[in-house]
Amino acid sequence: MTRQPGTSGLIFNEPNVWDKSRDGRCAISLPRADVDRAPLDPALTGDAPDLPQLSELDVVRHYTRLSQWNFGVDSGMYPLGSCTMKYNPKTNEVQAARQGFAGAHPLAGEAFSQGTLRLMYELEQYLAEITGYAGVTLQPAAGAHGELAGMLIIHAYHAKQGRQRSKIIIPDTAHGTNPASATLCGYKSINLKSGPKGILEPDAVAAVMDEDTAGIMITNPNTLGLFEEHIKEICDIVHAKGGLVYGDGANMNAIMGVVKPGDAGIDVLHLNLHKTFSTPHGGGGPGSGPVAVTEALIPFLPVPRVEKELDTFKLVSDCPDTIGRMHTFYGHFGVMVKAYAYILSMGPRGLLDASRLAVLNANYIKDSLKDTLNLPYDRPCMHECVFNDARQKSYHITTMDMAKRLLDYGFHPPTVYFPLVVEGAFMVEPTETESKDDIDQFINAVKAIAKEAESAPEKLTRAPVLPKVTRLDEVSAARKPCLRG
Amino acid sequence: MRYLPHTQEDIKEMLAVTGRTSLDDLFDTIPDALKTKNGLNLPDPLTEWELNDHMEKLASENIACKGYTCFIGAGSYDHYIPAIIPYLVSRSEFATAYTPYQPEVSQGTLQGIYEFQTMVTDLLGMDIATASHYDCGTALAECALIALRKNKKADKIAVSDLVHPSHRQIIDTYLKPAGFKMVTIGHTKEGRTDISALEAMDGIAGLAVQSPNFFGHIEDLAACKKVADSKKILFITSFTEALAWGLLKNPGSFGADLVAGEGQSLGIAKTFGGPGLGLLAGTKKLMRDLPGRLVGRTKDTNGEDGYVLTLSTREQHIRREKASSNICSNNGLNAMTAAMYLSTIGKIGIREIAQLNHDKAVYLKSILTSAGFEPAFDQPFFNEFVMKAPKNFKQKRAELINRHCMFAGLDLAPFYPQLTDHYLFCATEKVSRQQMDQLAKEVA
Numbered sequence: 001m002t003r004q005p006g007t008s009g010l011i012f013n014e015p016n017v018w019d020k021s022r023d024g025r026c027a028i029s030l031p032r033a034d035v036d037r038a039p040l041d042p043a044l045t046g047d048a049p050d051l052p053q054l055s056e057l058d059v060v061r062h063y064t065r066l067s068q069w070n071f072g073v074d075s076g077m078y079p080l081g082s083c084t085m086k087y088n089p090k091t092n093e094v095q096a097a098r099q100g101f102a103g104a105h106p107l108a109g110e111a112f113s114q115g116t117l118r119l120m121y122e123l124e125q126y127l128a129e130i131t132g133y134a135g136v137t138l139q140p141a142a143g144a145h146g147e148l149a150g151m152l153i154i155h156a157y158h159a160k161q162g163r164q165r166s167k168i169i170i171p172d173t174a175h176g177t178n179p180a181s182a183t184l185c186g187y188k189s190i191n192l193k194s195g196p197k198g199i200l201e202p203d204a205v206a207a208v209m210d211e212d213t214a215g216i217m218i219t220n221p222n223t224l225g226l227f228e229e230h231i232k233e234i235c236d237i238v239h240a241k242g243g244l245v246y247g248d249g250a251n252m253n254a255i256m257g258v259v260k261p262g263d264a265g266i267d268v269l270h271l272n273l274h275k276t277f278s279t280p281h282g283g284g285g286p287g288s289g290p291v292a293v294t295e296a297l298i299p300f301l302p303v304p305r306v307e308k309e310l311d312t313f314k315l316v317s318d319c320p321d322t323i324g325r326m327h328t329f330y331g332h333f334g335v336m337v338k339a340y341a342y343i344l345s346m347g348p349r350g351l352l353d354a355s356r357l358a359v360l361n362a363n364y365i366k367d368s369l370k371d372t373l374n375l376p377y378d379r380p381c382m383h384e385c386v387f388n389d390a391r392q393k394s395y396h397i398t399t400m401d402m403a404k405r406l407l408d409y410g411f412h413p414p415t416v417y418f419p420l421v422v423e424g425a426f427m428v429e430p431t432e433t434e435s436k437d438d439i440d441q442f443i444n445a446v447k448a449i450a451k452e453a454e455s456a457p458e459k460l461t462r463a464p465v466l467p468k469v470t471r472l473d474e475v476s477a478a479r480k481p482c483l484r485g
Numbered sequence: 486m487r488y489l490p491h492t493q494e495d496i497k498e499m500l501a502v503t504g505r506t507s508l509d510d511l512f513d514t515i516p517d518a519l520k521t522k523n524g525l526n527l528p529d530p531l532t533e534w535e536l537n538d539h540m541e542k543l544a545s546e547n548i549a550c551k552g553y554t555c556f557i558g559a560g561s562y563d564h565y566i567p568a569i570i571p572y573l574v575s576r577s578e579f580a581t582a583y584t585p586y587q588p589e590v591s592q593g594t595l596q597g598i599y600e601f602q603t604m605v606t607d608l609l610g611m612d613i614a615t616a617s618h619y620d621c622g623t624a625l626a627e628c629a630l631i632a633l634r635k636n637k638k639a640d641k642i643a644v645s646d647l648v649h650p651s652h653r654q655i656i657d658t659y660l661k662p663a664g665f666k667m668v669t670i671g672h673t674k675e676g677r678t679d680i681s682a683l684e685a686m687d688g689i690a691g692l693a694v695q696s697p698n699f700f701g702h703i704e705d706l707a708a709c710k711k712v713a714d715s716k717k718i719l720f721i722t723s724f725t726e727a728l729a730w731g732l733l734k735n736p737g738s739f740g741a742d743l744v745a746g747e748g749q750s751l752g753i754a755k756t757f758g759g760p761g762l763g764l765l766a767g768t769k770k771l772m773r774d775l776p777g778r779l780v781g782r783t784k785d786t787n788g789e790d791g792y793v794l795t796l797s798t799r800e801q802h803i804r805r806e807k808a809s810s811n812i813c814s815n816n817g818l819n820a821m822t823a824a825m826y827l828s829t830i831g832k833i834g835i836r837e838i839a840q841l842n843h844d845k846a847v848y849l850k851s852i853l854t855s856a857g858f859e860p861a862f863d864q865p866f867f868n869e870f871v872m873k874a875p876k877n878f879k880q881k882r883a884e885l886i887n888r889h890c891m892f893a894g895l896d897l898a899p900f901y902p903q904l905t906d907h908y909l910f911c912a913t914e915k916v917s918r919q920q921m922d923q924l925a926k927e928v929a
Contacts, residue, residue: 017600017828027829028567030837034918037840038847044703044865046734048836049607051827056569059828063573063597070593072581080583087488088581091533096756097571099552100544106561106758107895108548112886115546116757129526141619141759142814144801155662180801180811184630185662189806227514257525258512264519274814278488282818283594284584284616284778286760302658324658328560328622328651328747329758341540347530350486356508357491363503363511380514407590415586418802435490436499467589469791474588477783477795481772483613484603485782 004445005076006410008466014065016485021052027059069468070283071412077438079365081384081415081427082175082223084253084275086358089345092278092338101337106329110314116333117313120306123340124290130343130351131249131269132260133292137301139331143250146270146289147181147217152323153268153293153300154214154244155185160300160321161242169208169216169238171200173223173419178248187214194421198224198377202233215243220261221251223419224377225362225384225429235265244268249292252276253431254359254383257352261292268293273332277339288335302326357432358383361439365428368443372450376422384429386422397453397460399424404471405452407464409445486530553890554920556849558869558911559699560621560649560725561758562750564838565915567829570752574822584778584814588793589785595792598817599780601824608730608827609744610737611766616778616794617820618763618812621747622652625693625723626659627765627776627810628743632691632719633665634809635774639690639718641666645678647698649725650900656693676700676862676871680712691719691743696736697729699900700862700909701846701869706739719743727751727764727823729867731839743767752826753819762819773799776810838914842868845912849921853910856929861907869911871897871904874928878906881928893924 054062071078078085096102104116124136140146151168158164168187170178171194179189190208195201199222209216216238220228228234235245247266253276255261261269273279274287281287293301303322304315315330346354359382366385370378373387389399403413403426415427430439452459464470491499496508505511512520531539544550555563574580578593585591598616605614618624629642642660644653646669656667668689670682678694692713696704706722713720722736725747736744748762749755767775773796781795801808830838846868853872854860861871872894885891894908901907912921 014596016596016603017824018603021831024833026831026833027569028831028834028838030834031565031841031914033841033844035844035848035921038844040732040843041865044734045732046610046730046738048731048832049604049735051604051607051830051832051835053831053833054828056829059825060569060573062828063825064576066593066597067573067576067578068593069590069596070578070582071587071590072578074577074581078583080586083583085581085583088577089488091536093575093580095536095540098540098544098550100541100547100550102754102756103549103552104547104757105549105555105557105563105755105892107557107559108892109886112548113757115543115550118546119543126527132521141623141816142812144811144813145619145623148811152658152662175813176800176802176805176808177811177813179806180804180808183806183808184659184811186664227512229514229516232516232519255515257521259515259519260521263521280580280818281583281814282816283579283582283591283598283821284817285814286619286816286819287814324661325651325654326623326658327759328620328649328655328761332760333757334754334760337540341536344528344531344536344539345533346486346488348525348527350489350530351525351527353486353489356511357489357496359511360491360496360499360503360508363505364499367503380511403587404589407587412583412590413587433488433490436495464589468592469589469785469789470787472588472785472791472793473783474793474795477781477793478798481779481795482782483599483772483779483795484606485599 004409006408006466011068011468012065014062017062018052018485020054020058023053025053025055027054027056076410077434077442078412079414079428079430080412081429082250084429084431086278086431087433088278088280089342092341095341096334096337114313117306119340120336121308121313123336126343127271127290128292130256131292132262134295135298135301136290136292138290138336139302139326140289140291141327141332142285142287143270143272143289144177144181146291147177148184149291149302149326150246150268150270151181151185153297154246156300156323157244157297158214165212165214167213169213172421174217174219175248175250178217197379198226199228200230200234202230202237205234206237209238209241209243211241213243215245217246217248219248219251221254221382224386225381226379227382231264250275251383254355256355257348258355267297273335273339278342279335279338286332286335288332354432361430361432361434365430365439365443369446372447373426384427387426388422389424392453395453395457397457399426401460402449405449405460405463406445408466411442411445548890551890553892554916555892556910557892557895559895559909560747561755562726563913563915564750566752566754569829570822570825573825574818579821580818585794588791592791595780597821597824599782599792601820602780604824604827605764605766609766610735611744612769613772614766615775616780617815617817618765618777619816620761620763621723621725621745622655624745624763624765625652626656628721628745629656629660629691631743631774635719636690639688641668641688642691642693643668643670643683643686643689644693645670645695647672647678647700648693648695648723649699676702676864677704680709683712689716689718691721693721693723695723697726697867700871701866702864703733703866706736710740726867728839728842731835732843742771748823751823753822760816760819762816762823774809777812777815841914845916846870849910849912852921852925856925868913869909871907871909874906874908878928885927891924
C-alpha cells in the first residue's frame with residue numbers, strides 16, 4: 001500500500017500575539033508629518049487601544065506559524081460534504097488583485113467604474129445562462145445572505161399579490177440556514193419528511209401545500225447527494241396553489257451544463273460562488289451568494305441593479321417593487337472577479353466536465369466504500385455520498401472517532417452529523433479536482449481505519465495524535481466562555 | 486482543462502467500479518425532459534495569458550487602474566496597506582481552509598480569530614466581539630433585530646439620519662418583512678443627531694447612532710446614552726471608519742450595548758466596496774443574543790491550550806428556525822487581515838495614523854476654505870467633513886478626475902436632497918500636502 005500523507009514534523013509553538021509585545025516596537029514605518037498637528041479637544045479623545053507592539057518580523061513569524069497549524073485545500077484532500085472544497089485557482093487571485101479592481105472606490109461614479117460594472121453585468125449573464133433564469137443579483141454577501149434575499153423576494157411577491165402567506169415548507173434534509181432565513185421573513189417552517197428513497201414525494205408536498213403557504217425551499221441535488229427526481233411535479237403542485245419554489249443552489253456543482261434549475265420550475269435560486277465557482281472559503285468567508293430569478297420576479301431584486309444602455313453600464317435604484325438594499329455597496333466584488341475568471345477559464349465544456357467528474361468521483365467513493373461503511377441510501381448519487389457509523393457502533397466507534405482518525409492519516413474529514421436525517425452521518429464530497437490517485441489514498445485510509453475500529457479501537461478514540469492539539473474540550477468552552485484574551 | 490486531473494484511463498477504471506459505461510450514465514436519475522440539450526451558451530475557454538489580457542483590459546476601464554488621489558470616504562477609505570498584510574493573508578493554509586469545524590487542524594484560523602476578537606474589544610471598549618459579519622450595514626441590521634427580540638413589546642428602531650444612508654436602507658430591508666419599522670431621527674443644524682426627537686417616541690426597542698457620523702462629525706454619545714437609558718432601550722452605535730478609535734473615546738466608554746462597525750480601513754483593499762469587514766460587539770449581558778460565530782479558548786485532552794468555535798447553540802445549524810441569525814459564512818479572511826493589520830500598526834501606529842488622518846483633514850478643510858469653499862458645519866470631526874462648494878465646482882470636479890485622476894469629494898445631494906452643492910471630503914494618511922495644495926489650486 002502507498003504511504004498515507006499524514007506524518008509528524010516540526011511545527012512551532014506560538015503564544016498569543018500580545019504576549020510577544022514589547023513597549024516601543026512598531027511594525028509600520030510611520031509617514032512623515034507634512035502638515036501641522038491639529039489636536040482634538042481632549043474631552044473627545046481616549047487612550048490608544050492596547051494593541052500589541054511588534055517588529056515586522058514578529059508579525060510575519062506569528063502568522064506564518066499560525067498558518068502552519070491549519071489544513072487547507074492546498075494542503076490535502078478536503079472532502080467536506082456540502083461545502084465543495086475544490087481547488088481555488090491561483091490566477092483568480094491575481095485577477096482580483098489588479099489595481100483597477102482592488103483599488104476601485106465604490107462611489108467613484110459610473111463613468112469611472114465601467115470595468116467593474118461590465119464584469120458584474122457579464123457575470124450576471126453567465127450565471128443566468130448556467131442556471132436558466134432571466135435575472136441575477138450579485139449583491140448577497142454569502143449563501144445564507146442569498147437565501148435571505150431569495151426569501152425576501154418571495155415575501156415581496158406575495159405582498160404584491162395582495163395577500164401575505166404565513167408558512168413555508170422545508171424538507172428535513174435542508175441546511176439549517178433555510179429555516180433561519182424563513183423566520184427572518186416571518187414565515188413559520190413546516191417540516192416535511194423525505195420519502196424512503198431519500199427524496200421528496202409529490203404526494204407529501206401536496207398534502208401540506210395550501211393557499212396560506214408561501215412556497216417550499218428545496219435543495220437540489222439534496223443534502224443526501226441525491227437528485228430530487230420529482231422536482232418538476234413538486235414545482236407544479238406548489239405553483240397550482242399560488243406558491244413559489246425556492247432552490248438552495250449550494251449543490252449546483254453537480255449539475256452545471258446538465259440541468260438548469262430554471263427549466264425545472266424553480267422560481268428563485270441562490271448560488272455560492274465560494275463553492276461551485278472555485279473562490280476560496282478563507283477559513284469561513286468572505287463568500288458571495290448571487291440569486292437568480294424568473295422573469296416575473298425581476299422587479300423584486302435588490303437595488304442597485306447593474307444595467308446596460310447601448311455600450312454603457314449604469315447602476316439603477318429606481319425599482320418600486322424591490323426588496324431594497326442588502327449590502328452597503330454592491331456585494332463582494334472581489335469574490336465576483338474570481339468567479340468570473342473561473343467561468344472564463346473553464347468555458348462551457350469545462351464546467352460540464354467539472355460537474356461530470358465531481359459526480360464520477362463521488363460515485364466511485366460510494367461504490368468503493370459501501371462494503372466498509374454503512375450506506376443508508378444505496379442509490380446513484382450526485383456530487384456527494386452519505387455514509388454513517390451503523391457498522392462501527394458495535395465496536396463503540398462513532399463517526400466522530402473515524403473523522404478524527406482521518407486527521408492522523410492526513411485527510412480533512414468529511415462533514416459529520418449532517419444531514420440530520422442520517423444518524424451519525426459521514427458525508428463525503430470529493431469534488432472534481434481530486435485525482436483518482438488521491439481518492440484511492442483516501443479510500444484506503446477509510447478502509448484501514450475501519451479495520452482499526454475492530455482491532456485497535458483505542459487508536460480511533462484517542463485520535464487525533466499528530467495535529468498540534470488533541471481533541472478539545474468543547475463542553476467547557478461553551479459552559480465557561482472565554483472569548484477574549 | 487488544467488484543474489481537472491482525470492485521464493481517459495482513470496475515467497474508464499472509475500466508471501467500471503460504479504458499473505457505468507459512460508459519464509452520461511451517471512445522471513440517469515435525472516428525468517430526460519429536464520436535461521439541458523444544447524450545452525451552455527458561454528464564451529469559449531481562455532488560456533491563462535488570454536485571461537490576463539482580458540482582465541487587464543476590463544480593469545483599465547476603471548479609473549482606479551492608474552492610481553488616483555482619493556478625497557472620498559463615505560464608508561470606503563483609502564488607507565495604506567503594508568506589504569506584509571496581503572503577503573501573509575494569502576498563505577493558502579488560511580485562504581483555502583473552510584470554517585474551522587475540525588479544530589485540531591484549524592488552530593491557525595481559530596487562534597487568529599480569537600486574537601481578532603480580543604483586539605476588536607480593545608479597539609471598541611466592549612466585552613465581546615464576534616468572529617465578524619459581512620459589513621457594517623448588515624451588522625447594524627442584526628443589532629436592530631437583537632434589540633427587537635429583547636423587547637417584544639416594541640416594534641420600532643430609532644435610527645439617526647446621519648447613519649450611513651446605505652445602512653439605513655439595509656435596516657429597512659431586514660425589518661420590513663417581519664412587520665417591524667425603522668423611524669428616522671433628524672439632525673440639528675450643527676450636523677449632529679437631534680436626540681431630543683427620541684423623547685416623544687413610543688414602542689422603540691433601540692436607538693442607533695453613527696459616530697463619527699456620515700458628515701464626519703463626532704456625536705455626543707454620552708447624551709444619546711442618557712436618552713436611551715431614560716427610555717430603557719438598547720443603545721446601538723455604529724461607525725464606518727475604524728481607525729477613528731485610535732484617537733477618539735471608544736463607544737464602550739459611553740455605555741454602548743451593541744456596536745456595529747466597518748473594518749475595511751484595517752488593511753482591506755477598497756475593491757469596489759466589498760468584501761469589507763463587519764465588526765459586531767456587545768456587552769457580556771448580550772453574549773447569547775449575538776449573531777454568528779464566536780471563538781473561545783479551551784484545553785485539549787493533554788491540558789494544552791487550544792481554541793474552538795463555541796456557543797453554537799445560538800446558531801442556525803443547531804437552532805434552525807429559532808437561531809439568533811441565519812448567518813453561516815462570515816468575512817473570516819478579512820477578519821484575519823484586520824488582526825494582522827492591527828498587530829502591524831500596534832498601539833503606537835494606530836494613534837499616529839489616526840492623528841495624521843485628523844491633521845490632514847483639518848489642513849484640507851482650511852485650504853478649501855481659502856479656495857472659496859464654505860464649511861457647512863462647525864463641529865469636531867475625524868477625517869471627513871462637509872463643504873458647500875462654489876457654483877462652478879461640479880464641472881471642475883469632473884475635469885480634476887479626467888485630468889489628474891483626483892476625486893474631490895462626494896456629492897451629497899443624492900443622499901440629502903436639501904444639501905445641493907454640498908460635498909463630503911475625506912483625507913487619510915495617504916494624501917500629501919502637495920496633493921491637497923494642488924486640489925485647492927485647481928478648484929480656486
